[in-house]
Amino acid sequence: MExxxxxxxxxxxxxxxxxxxxxxITASRFFRNPNALSISKRERVESAARELGYxxxxxxxxxxxxxxxxxxxxxxxxxxxxFADVLRGIYDTxxxxxxxxxxxxxxxxxxxxxxxxxxxxxxxxxxxxVTGIDQTPEARAVMRNMNCPIVQIMEIGxxxxxxxxxxxxxxxxxxxxxxxxxRGYKRIGFLGARMDPRGQRRFDGYREALKAADxxxxxxxxxxxxxxxxxxxxxxxSDLVSRVPNVDAVFCINxxxxxxxxxxxxxxxxxxxxxxxxxxxxxLEFMASAVPALTSVRTNRYxxxxxxxxxxxxxxxxxxxxxxxxxLGFEIIVRASSPPRRDPSATHV
Amino acid sequence: MExxxxxxxxxxxxxxxxxxxxxxITASRFFRNPNALSISKRERVESAARELGYxxxxxxxxxxxxxxxxxxxxxxxxxxxxFADVLRGIYDTxxxxxxxxxxxxxxxxxxxxxxxxxxxxxxxxxxxxVTGIDQTPEARAVMRNMNCPIVQIMEIGxxxxxxxxxxxxxxxxxxxxxxxxxRGYKRIGFLGARMDPRGQRRFDGYREALKAADxxxxxxxxxxxxxxxxxxxxxxxSDLVSRVPNVDAVFCINxxxxxxxxxxxxxxxxxxxxxxxxxxxxxLEFMASAVPALTSVRTNRYxxxxxxxxxxxxxxxxxxxxxxxxxLGFEIIVRASSPPRRDPSATHV
DNA sequence: TCAAAAAATGGTAGCGGTGTCATTTGCGCA
DNA sequence: TGCGCAAATGACACCGCTACCATTTTTTGA
Numbered sequence: 001m002e003x004x005x006x007x008x009x010x011x012x013x014x015x016x017x018x019x020x021x022x023x024x025i026t027a028s029r030f031f032r033n034p035n036a037l038s039i040s041k042r043e044r045v046e047s048a049a050r051e052l053g054y055x056x057x058x059x060x061x062x063x064x065x066x067x068x069x070x071x072x073x074x075x076x077x078x079x080x081x082x083f084a085d086v087l088r089g090i091y092d093t094x095x096x097x098x099x100x101x102x103x104x105x106x107x108x109x110x111x112x113x114x115x116x117x118x119x120x121x122x123x124x125x126x127x128x129x130v131t132g133i134d135q136t137p138e139a140r141a142v143m144r145n146m147n148c149p150i151v152q153i154m155e156i157g158x159x160x161x162x163x164x165x166x167x168x169x170x171x172x173x174x175x176x177x178x179x180x181x182x183r184g185y186k187r188i189g190f191l192g193a194r195m196d197p198r199g200q201r202r203f204d205g206y207r208e209a210l211k212a213a214d215x216x217x218x219x220x221x222x223x224x225x226x227x228x229x230x231x232x233x234x235x236x237x238s239d240l241v242s243r244v245p246n247v248d249a250v251f252c253i254n255x256x257x258x259x260x261x262x263x264x265x266x267x268x269x270x271x272x273x274x275x276x277x278x279x280x281x282x283x284l285e286f287m288a289s290a291v292p293a294l295t296s297v298r299t300n301r302y303x304x305x306x307x308x309x310x311x312x313x314x315x316x317x318x319x320x321x322x323x324x325x326x327x328l329g330f331e332i333i334v335r336a337s338s339p340p341r342r343d344p345s346a347t348h349v
Numbered sequence: 350m351e352x353x354x355x356x357x358x359x360x361x362x363x364x365x366x367x368x369x370x371x372x373x374i375t376a377s378r379f380f381r382n383p384n385a386l387s388i389s390k391r392e393r394v395e396s397a398a399r400e401l402g403y404x405x406x407x408x409x410x411x412x413x414x415x416x417x418x419x420x421x422x423x424x425x426x427x428x429x430x431x432f433a434d435v436l437r438g439i440y441d442t443x444x445x446x447x448x449x450x451x452x453x454x455x456x457x458x459x460x461x462x463x464x465x466x467x468x469x470x471x472x473x474x475x476x477x478x479v480t481g482i483d484q485t486p487e488a489r490a491v492m493r494n495m496n497c498p499i500v501q502i503m504e505i506g507x508x509x510x511x512x513x514x515x516x517x518x519x520x521x522x523x524x525x526x527x528x529x530x531x532r533g534y535k536r537i538g539f540l541g542a543r544m545d546p547r548g549q550r551r552f553d554g555y556r557e558a559l560k561a562a563d564x565x566x567x568x569x570x571x572x573x574x575x576x577x578x579x580x581x582x583x584x585x586x587s588d589l590v591s592r593v594p595n596v597d598a599v600f601c602i603n604x605x606x607x608x609x610x611x612x613x614x615x616x617x618x619x620x621x622x623x624x625x626x627x628x629x630x631x632x633l634e635f636m637a638s639a640v641p642a643l644t645s646v647r648t649n650r651y652x653x654x655x656x657x658x659x660x661x662x663x664x665x666x667x668x669x670x671x672x673x674x675x676x677l678g679f680e681i682i683v684r685a686s687s688p689p690r691r692d693p694s695a696t697h698v
Numbered sequence: 699t700c701a702a703a704a705a706a707t708g709g710t711a712g713c714g715g716t717g718t719c720a721t722t723t724g725c726g727c728a
Numbered sequence: 729t730g731c732g733c734a735a736a737t738g739a740c741a742c743c744g745c746t747a748c749c750a751t752t753t754t755t756t757g758a
Contacts, residue, residue, distance in 0.1 A: 024744090025745090028745065028746060038754095056471065058472055060412050060713090060744035063744080063746090065745080065746055078440060079434070079437060091427060103440075103450070122405070123407060229634050230634055231638045260638050264638075266640035288580060289583055361713095362715065371738090373714090374738060378736095385735085385736075390737085406713085408713085411715090411743095412713090412714080412743050412745085413715040414716055
C-alpha cells in the first residue's frame with residue numbers, strides 16, 4: 001500500500017519472482033497469460049508486482065520474444081481533421097490493450113510511405129495500419145514480408161493487402177451528387193483540392209452521377225493539387241463562378257473547401273442556398289453550425305479507427321478474422337444548404 | 350546493387366561485421382559514432398551494411414544500452430486543432446533525428462497523465478514533452494525520476510520542470526481584451542469552454558484587462574466545462590445575449606467558440622461587427638476566411654513543436670542548453686470583426 | 699486404485715546489441 | 729631510431745526477458 005512513488009532501485013522480473021516465491025519464468029507467464037498459473041501463484045505474483053511497483057522492460061521483452069508490442073500507424077497528414085477522428089478511435093481502443101501506437105506521417109508521399117514501412121519492418125511490429133489503397137508495388141512487397149496483420153483504413157477497394165475497413169468514396173460522392181440532382185439542381189460544380197487518388201475517386205463518383213443524368217460538363221470542374229484549406233475553398237469558388245456564373249450547386253471534395261466556399265458566397269452576396277447549393281464531404285462538426293447549415297456526407301471515422309484496432313488485435317491474438325473487409329458506409333446528412341430547388345426557371349436547363 | 354527488396358534472412362550486426370572483416374563491436378560503433386573508426390573500416394562497414402540491407406534491432410540496442418531512442422509526447426487531446434499544429438512541428442523536426450515519437454493522450458485528465466508518465470518511466474525514454482504547467486506533484490515526482498530532458502510546451506510559467514517553451518496565455522488574453530477596449534468597446538463578454546487551468550489563465554487575462562478599465566462585470570462571463578466545439582460557441586453566445594442584450598463585444602477562449610458565436614450571430618441577425626465585435630484565440634486558418642474575417646491571437650504552435658524537439662535533442666546530445674525558457678510570444682491579428690467602435694452612444698455607458 | 703493425460707512449474711540458453719576495459723596500432727617528436 | 733601517448737580495435741560479459749523443453753504435480757477415467 002505504502003507506495004514510494006518513484007521507484008528508483010530497479011525492479012526486475014527476478015525480484016518479483018523472488019518475492020512471490022516462484023521462478024522467474026512463472027512470473028513472466030503471469031504477465032502474458034495469467035490463466036496459465038494456478039490461482040494461488042497468480043495472486044502471489046500479482047501482489048508482489050504491485051508491491052514492488054514492477055514495470056516490465058519492453059525492450060527485453062521484444063528482444064527475447066522476437067516481436068514488439070507496437071502497432072505502426074501510417075497516415076498522410078496530421079493537420080487534416082479527418083485523421084484526428086480516426087486517430088482518436090485508434091488511441092482510445094488501443095489503450096485497453098497491451099499494444100502501443102507508433103504514428104508516422106507520410107505527408108501524402110509514396111516515397112515517404114515506402115521509407116517508413118521499411119523502418120517499421122525493422123521493428124517487427126505486432127500489427128500495422130496504413131491509410132488508403134494506393135500503396136506502390138514496392139510498399140506492398142515490404143508489407144507482405146512483415147509477417148504481421150495489416151489493416152488498410154479510410155477506403156475499401158479491390159485486393160486488400162490483408163484486412164480493410166472504410167467506405168467507397170466514389171459511391172459516397174455519387175450519392176451526394178444524386179441528392180443534388182434529385183432536388184432539382186442542374187449545373188452542379190465540383191471543387192477539389194489535393195487531388196490524390198482518394199480525391200480522384202470522389203471526383204469519379206461526381207462525374208458518374210452527372211454523366212448518368214447527362215449533365216457532366218468539364219467547365220464545372222475546378223481542382224488544384226494544393227492541400228485543402230478553408231481559404232482555398234473561397235478561391236476555388238471564385239474560379240468556378242467566374243467561369244460558369246449560372247452554376248446552381250457545388251459539391252466540395254471536403255468540408256474545409258465547403259466552408260471556404262460558403263464564406264466566399266457571403267462575401268460575394270451569393271445567396272446560399274437560393275442561388276447556390278453547397279454540399280461537403282466528411283461532416284465535420286462545424287457543418288451543422290454554419291449559416292445556412294451545410295449538407296455533407298457523414299463518414300464514420302472514429303468507428304474506423306476503433307474497428308481497425310479491433311480487427312488487428314483479434315488477428316494478433318490469433319483469432320480467426322470475422323471479416324477481412326468492413327464497409328462502414330456513409331450517410332448523406334441533408335441540411336439547409338441543399339433544399340429542393342424552387343426556381344422553376346431551372347427546369348429550362 | 351541488386352537489392353532483393355525484402356530481406357528475409359535476418360541480418361545481424363555480426364553478419365555485417367564478418368563481411369566487413371571487423372569485429373562486431375567495431376561495426377556497432379560505426380552506427381553510433383562513425384568518426385571513431387578509421388576511414389578504411391568505416392567504408393568497409395558502410396558498404397557491408399548496405400549490401401546486406403542491415404537494419405539495427407532497436408530492442409536489442411535499448412536493452413544493452415539502457416536507453417531507448419524514444420521521445421514521449423503527452424498531449425491532452427487529438428481532436429483539438431491546436432495540437433495538430435504542434436504535433437506537426439514535433440514530427441517534422443524529429444524526422445531527421447534518430448529519435449522516434451511516442452504519442453499519448455491524457456484527455457485532459459491528471460490521473461491519465463500520471464498513469465502515462467509511469468508507463469513512459471518504465472520505457473526509459475530519451476526525452477519527454479508534456480503539455481502545460483499544471484502537472485500534479487506526483488506527476489512531477491515521476492518526471493524528476495526519469496533522468497531525461499523534459500520540455501513543457503504550450504505555456505510558460507514559474508518553476509519549469511526542466512525546459513519550457515510557450516507563451517503567457519494570460520498576457521495574450523490581456524492584450525486581446527486591451528485591443529477591444531482601445532477600440533472603444535465597453536461591455537466585453539467572455540465565452541469560455543473546457544475551463545481547464547490554461548483556459549482559466551486566459552480568463553484571468555480578460556478579467557485583469559477589464560478590471561484595469563474598471564469594466565469587469567460577472568454577468569458578461571459565460572463559461573462551461575464542456576469541451577470546446579463550434580456548436581457550443583453558438584450556445585454560449587445565446588446565453589450571453591439573453592443575459593446582457595447590449596453586450597458589444599465578445600472575447601472567445603478559442604477560435605472554435607468564436608466561429609460558433611459568429612454563426613449564431615448570423616442566425617439571430619446580430620450584425621458583426623456593427624452590433625457585436627468578436628475576437629478569438631489561436632488564429633486557426635478559417636479565421637481569416639470568415640465573413641467578416643475574425644480577429645484572433647496568433648500563437649506559434651508549429652514553432653513550439655519544432656523548438657521543443659530542438660531543445661530536447663540538444664540536451665540529449667549533451668549540449669548545454671542555450672535557454673531553459675523560450676517565450677514564443679503571440680500577436681494580435683486584427684481583422685474586420687473588431688473595428689474601431691463607431692457608435693457614439695457607446696460612450697454613454 | 700492406478701496409469702495416462704493434462705496442467706503447472708522450472709532450468710537453461712540465448713535474443714542482438716553495447717559498456718567496460720584491455721590491447722594493439724599509428725604517429726609525432728626528441 | 730625509439731619512446732610515449734592517443735587513436736583504433738577487440739574480448740567478454742551481460743542487459744531483462746522469453747522460447748524451448750524437461751520435470752513435477754494434478755486431474756481424469758477405466
